[in-house]
Amino acid sequence: MMNDNSYVELLIARKSQPLMVFLKYLTILMAVFSFLLGFLSGNILFMILFVAFAVGAYFISLNASIEFEYQYCEREITVDKILNKSKRKRVATFETERMEVIAPSRSYHLDEYRNKDNYRKLDFSSGEVQQPDVTYTMYYDGREKVILEPNKELIDALKNVAPRKVFTD
Known part of the structure; x- marks a missing residue:
């Protein structure tokens, strides 16, 4: 663990x-x-x-040429935008305590959030449509809908600190 x-x-x-x-x-x-x-x-x-x-x-x-780097450390997710593999810019920081839910983008766990349009959408994914869908959607602090492409290690780290907010189905 x-x-x-x-x-x-x-x-x-x-x-x-x-x-x-x-x-x-x-x-x-x-x-x-x-x-x-x-x-x-x-x-x-x-x-x-x-x-x-x-x-x-x-x-x-x-x-x-844009890349996104996710870093999870001490209950915080930071997202950096790397432009042309040379310039780095911090674009977002998310605290796990203020996270409402994170689940696969097509999960039924997100159903109660789907019809709410007061969320600002932030897309930090690759932008490619893949089968199966590998994107996760995080609703954060009642204001932001964040689309990410985390790996299993990042989801496990989040699930360890916020087990009731992280879903993998």
């Missing part, structure tokens, strides 16, 4: 959105063309466009 001080870490890669991949390559292509036109013609406008497209390509490429 695990103790309250268990530590679990899990990395989930978000499915790439085709629009972001297209925009990334389009802005890179536009940056190259504007650089070449600016270099060959000597027109400063094309160089300004080159800088704008290069900056745009940088920010789009950050958001084209």
